[in-house]
Amino acid sequence: MDKVKVIGVIVIIAGVITAGFVMGDFLPAIGDINSAPNGYLSVYYITNALHDTEAPNMVTAVLADYRGFDTLFETCVMFLAGVTTLMVLSSKRKVVKGKRNEHDLNGVSFGGTVLDTGFRIIIPVIVIYAFYVLSHGEISLGGGFQAGALLAIAYMIDRLIPSFQNSLGNFTEEAAAIIAGLGVFIYAFTGVLPMFNGGYFLEYDHLPFAFMTEEIVMLHSVGIFMIEAGVTVCVMGTIINILEVVLERTEFDD
Amino acid sequence: MPVILLEAYFLLILIAIAIVVIFHKDLLAVTVIYCAFSFVAMVLYILVGAADVAFTEAVIGVISTVYFIIAIKSISRRCK
Numbered sequence: 001m002d003k004v005k006v007i008g009v010i011v012i013i014a015g016v017i018t019a020g021f022v023m024g025d026f027l028p029a030i031g032d033i034n035s036a037p038n039g040y041l042s043v044y045y046i047t048n049a050l051h052d053t054e055a056p057n058m059v060t061a062v063l064a065d066y067r068g069f070d071t072l073f074e075t076c077v078m079f080l081a082g083v084t085t086l087m088v089l090s091s092k093r094k095v096v097k098g099k100r101n102e103h104d105l106n107g108v109s110f111g112g113t114v115l116d117t118g119f120r121i122i123i124p125v126i127v128i129y130a131f132y133v134l135s136h137g138e139i140s141l142g143g144g145f146q147a148g149a150l151l152a153i154a155y156m157i158d159r160l161i162p163s164f165q166n167s168l169g170n171f172t173e174e175a176a177a178i179i180a181g182l183g184v185f186i187y188a189f190t191g192v193l194p195m196f197n198g199g200y201f202l203e204y205d206h207l208p209f210a211f212m213t214e215e216i217v218m219l220h221s222v223g224i225f226m227i228e229a230g231v232t233v234c235v236m237g238t239i240i241n242i243l244e245v246v247l248e249r250t251e252f253d254d
Numbered sequence: 255m256p257v258i259l260l261e262a263y264f265l266l267i268l269i270a271i272a273i274v275v276i277f278h279k280d281l282l283a284v285t286v287i288y289c290a291f292s293f294v295a296m297v298l299y300i301l302v303g304a305a306d307v308a309f310t311e312a313v314i315g316v317i318s319t320v321y322f323i324i325a326i327k328s329i330s331r332r333c334k
Contacts (some may be wrong), residue, residue, distance in 0.1 A: 059306045118264060140311050149313040156320050239317060246324050 002027070053220040055138040061141070064224045068191070068202045074186055074235050079180045082238035086177050089245045119157050126154045134232050138224050144231025148183075151232070152239035154254025157242065173248065177239035190226040257301060264298050281331050285322040289315060 028035035049061040063071055109217035135143035159170075171179075191202040199206025204223030205216060213219065271291045278284050291306030299308035 005276060009276060013269065057306075102287070141305050143306070146309055146313055149310075149317060153313070153316055153320075156317070242321070243324075246321065249328065 027115055052217070053224070054217050055221065055224060057138055057140060060143055060228075061098065064138075064227055065204065065220060068227065071231070072187055072191065072202070075184055075231050078238050079184045080243040083177055083178050085242050085245050086173055087250055090173065103126045116161060119161055123154050123157055126150055126157075128156070130232075134228060135225070137228055138185040138221065144228035145235050147228070148235025149239060151236045152243075155236075155240055156243055159247070171240055171244060173241050173244035175235050176244055178237075180234050180237030180241060182229045183232065183237055186230030187227050188230075188234060190223060190230065261298065261301055264296050264301070267294050268298070279333055281329075281333055284324070285319060285326065288322070289319055292318070304317050 032038060045058060045062060045066070047225045049066075050056060052063045053061045055061040055065065103111045125152075132163075133150060134144065134147035137143035137147065155171075192205045193208060194206035195201060197206040197208045204220045207219045207223055209219060209222055210216070213222075266322050268291065271287055271294065275289055275291070280288070290334060292311060296308045296311045298316070299305070
């Protein structure tokens with residue numbers, strides 16, 4: 001067994017190094033002007049992204065606006081991952097459902113005074129930072145995925161430290177899966193809304209909020225914020241779902 | 255040019271961490287070392303200029319660590 005591991009590691013390292021030397025001649029360097037993606041598409045994004053979408057962060061502009069259809073199905077993939085985990089892992093439950101809450105509180109051996117106090121201080125900061133990342137996502141770093149993951153981290157800490165007694169509430173895994181599905185619904189509904197107003201799917205120019213803003217470009221900001229909120233809810237629900245499913249199957253006996 | 259040297263240095267660290275993760279016997283130690291993998295990958299992304307991806311990597315590193323620790327608690331900590 002061990003010999004197989006050694007041989008495998010050697011083969012993989014040799015293969016990666018050889019492939020690096022071989023491919024190094026074919027692959028373009030980072031930022032090479034003559035490579036295919038930098039030919040016309042990047043130039044178009046760089047010159048027009050701010051004007052088209054009102055989003056100073058170009059990554060958000062491309063992900064949520066130009067490539068919004070791709071991001072919709074990436075969100076669907078997240079949701080499907082959570083639902084698949086629920087289907088596969090929840091078939092054999094080790095813990096009886098009625099006793100579960102008390103069992104988890106007694107069993108988990110994280111904790112201690114220093115850890116508790118530290119996390120008490122840090123959880124509100126994490127939640128505030130998550131909402132900052134969500135609402136500021138089109139201007140600086142971040143966006144829906146990161147905000148949802150930060151919210152899920154806050155929930156995870158709350159769930160795993162026993163003396164907190166689940167002050168943020170206690171999701172069942174089915175509820176978490178429903179929340180994830182709600183996120184996908186928000187995204188898809190944002191896509192459908194312009195169709196009532198004479199536009200195409202996910203065409204933010206035709207969102208029916210024109211009475212709120214003077215300029216038509218600001219509708220892009222509204223649309224980007226709505227789909228990022230959907231992605232946030234979906235990611236948070238999926239991560240909490242997987243956490244709850246795994247906790248359901250785990251016995252904490254020590 | 256120094257940036258490329260720095261990238262090569264961090265890539266070598268990545269390979270070293272991966273080898274340690276494969277061969278170490280204590281799964282909890284492996285999880286902590288995998289945190290270092292996540293951190294070094296994050297620094298690499300920042301060096302390449304992809305700050306959004308680096309942010310995602312930092313957040314996902316925390317979440318995957320928690321998942322691994324919960325999974326280790328349900329199995330034996332030492333592996334054969």
